[in-house]
Amino acid sequence: MTLEVYQYPYGPGANYGVLLHDPVAKETASVDAGDGAALMAALEKTGWPLTEIWVTHHHHDHVDGLEEVKAATGCTVRGPAPESQPIAGLDLRHGDGDSFVFAGHSVHVIHTPGHTTDMINYYLPSERLVFTGDTLFVMGCGRLFEGDGPMMHASLQKLVALPEDTVVYCSHEYTEANADFALTVDPNNIALRERATAVKALRAEDKPTVPTTLADELATNPFLRANDPAIRAHLGMEDASDAEVFTEIRRRKDAA
Numbered sequence: 519m520t521l522e523v524y525q526y527p528y529g530p531g532a533n534y535g536v537l538l539h540d541p542v543a544k545e546t547a548s549v550d551a552g553d554g555a556a557l558m559a560a561l562e563k564t565g566w567p568l569t570e571i572w573v574t575h576h577h578h579d580h581v582d583g584l585e586e587v588k589a590a591t592g593c594t595v596r597g598p599a600p601e602s603q604p605i606a607g608l609d610l611r612h613g614d615g616d617s618f619v620f621a622g623h624s625v626h627v628i629h630t631p632g633h634t635t636d637m638i639n640y641y642l643p644s645e646r647l648v649f650t651g652d653t654l655f656v657m658g659c660g661r662l663f664e665g666d667g668p669m670m671h672a673s674l675q676k677l678v679a680l681p682e683d684t685v686v687y688c689s690h691e692y693t694e695a696n697a698d699f700a701l702t703v704d705p706n707n708i709a710l711r712e713r714a715t716a717v718k719a720l721r722a723e724d725k726p727t728v729p730t731t732l733a734d735e736l737a738t739n740p741f742l743r744a745n746d747p748a749i750r751a752h753l754g755m756e757d758a759s760d761a762e763v764f765t766e767i768r769r770r771k772d773a774a
């Protein structure tokens with residue numbers, strides 16, 4: 519991997535910010551800018567000069583620091599072309615299938631509506647790296663604030679189509695609660711049980727469980743496993759569509 523990644527926590531919502539840095543081109547991208555002070559501190563700590571911000575969606579815990587950091591650094595701000603709520607400070611808007619170049623690396627934009635309708639994710643094929651915002655979490659997925667179950671299911675299927683060794687950075691440390699819930703719908707999944715134990719040990723030491731990989735998510739994330747016969751049997755939904763099974767798992771998570 520030629521790009522360096524720096525992840526840092528911020529805010530009361532267990533958020534993660536991520537910096538992506540090319541040491542040769544001396545360019546740095548920040549995925550979202552939810553907390554201006556935390557982002558400026560991360561830049562100070564790494565010594566990396568910020569050149570771009572990539573906004574995933576309009577929620578305040580992802581954009582609250584945007585204008586402050588843009589004013590301080592003069593960086594270029596990329597964000598969603600699909601509109602939901604307005605986002606102040608965007609310079610460039612990207613929609614599904616768009617791509618742009620960051621420090622010589624191709625970045626593909628994937629529209630993943632469901633949590634919000636404006637959500638976009640950023641995929642770097644050369645690095646096998648994807649930034650999923652609040653769409654795909656470790657053993658979980660985002661709540662459906664603006665979309666519905668079939669919409670979110672279709673969005674997650676776009677991410678699943680990426681290579682299995684893709685490294686996934688998401689925007690929140692919700693993993694421990696996600697693992698507890700996952701065990702309620704997929705209780706006999708050995709990989710899930712082992713991972714839930716490993717996650718508890720990491721969190722007991724206050725260590726991050728992010729990033730993850732698509733392979734690990736396919737094995738343990740119930741929101742990517744709507745086609746799994748054991749989960750379908752557990753839910754009594756053997757004859758339902760994958761989108762229907764997904765929607766039921768999401769409904770149960772919301773009620774948990």
Ligand code: ZN
Nearest residue numbers: 575577633652
């Ligand atoms: Zn959000």
Ligand code: FE
Nearest residue numbers: 577579652689
């Ligand atoms: Fe969020």
